[in-house]
Amino acid sequence: MPLKYHSDASAIDWxxxxxxxxxxxxxxxxxxxxxxxxTGSFACCFAEKDGELIGAGRAISDGATNSAIFDVVVxxxxxxxxxxxxxxxYLLSHLPERSVLLVSVPRQExxxxxxxxxxxxxxxxxxxxxxxxxxxxxxxx
Numbered sequence: 001m002p003l004k005y006h007s008d009a010s011a012i013d014w015x016x017x018x019x020x021x022x023x024x025x026x027x028x029x030x031x032x033x034x035x036x037x038x039t040g041s042f043a044c045c046f047a048e049k050d051g052e053l054i055g056a057g058r059a060i061s062d063g064a065t066n067s068a069i070f071d072v073v074v075x076x077x078x079x080x081x082x083x084x085x086x087x088x089x090y091l092l093s094h095l096p097e098r099s100v101l102l103v104s105v106p107r108q109e110x111x112x113x114x115x116x117x118x119x120x121x122x123x124x125x126x127x128x129x130x131x132x133x134x135x136x137x138x139x140x141x
Contacts, residue, residue, distance in 0.1 A: 002049075003047060003048070003049050003083065003086070004047070004048045004049075005045055005046070005047055005048075005086060005087070005090050006045070006046055006048070007043065007044050007045060007046065007090075007094075008046070009038055009039050009044055009046075012035075012038070012046060012053070013053070014031040014032070014034050014035040014038075015031040016053050017031075017034050017038070017046075017053060017056055018030065018031045018033075018034045020053055020054065020055065020056060020073055020074075020075055021034065021056075021071065021073050023075050023076060024073035024074060024075065024076070026071065026073055026105060037058065037070075037071070038056070038058050038071075041058040041059060041060050041070075042059055042060050042061035042063065042067065042094075042095070043058065043059045043061070043091050043094040043095060044056070044057070044058045044059075044091075045057045045058070045087045045090040045091050047074070047083050047086070047087055049078070054074060054075050054078045054083065055072075055073055055074035055075065055078065055083050055084065055087055056071065056072075056073055056087065057069060057070075057071055057072035057073070057084075057087040057088065057090075057091055058070055058071050058091070059091045059094070059095055059100075061095050061096060062096075063096065064096055064098075065096055065098045065099060066096070066098070066099045066100075066101075067095040067096060067099070067100045067101070068100070068101040068102065068103065069088065069091055069092075069095075069100060069101070069102040069103070070102075070103050072084055072087055072088060072091075072102075074087070084111065085115060088102075088112075088115055089115075100117075101120075101123070102117050105138075106136065106137035106138060107137075125138075125139065
């Protein structure tokens with residue numbers, strides 16, 4: 001059965017998506033937080049193979065000029081097969097084209113650069129757990 005990409009959040013098992021996020025690995029999140037972040041987003045993409053959720057991504061946007069992509073995840077056994085690229089392409093096709101920010105995990109910069117993203121010099125972040133972001137390599141100290 002081929003891969004299926006869709007945005008229908010009504011069929012998602014949020015506990016399974018939390019597991020996909022953890023395995024990707026983007027860290028541990030509870031199912032309710034995952035559900036709230038995905039259903040509150042402007043656009044979502046879910047990747048399934050043989051009816052099993054194997055990847056996802058989401059984007060927020062003002063719908064006119066600015067957007068941001070978050071939580072692009074693929075389970076390890078399906079990474080390197082173009083699924084992450086397809087998720088990003090799906091999200092981009094549903095966003096305004098002017099400005100799209102993407103938050104990546106450390107060590108994935110080359111992947112996103114191949115998709116046309118460029119590293120920002122002037123992006124800043126306030127976060128309730130900034131020490132973890134520094135420790136995990138997201139922030140230059």
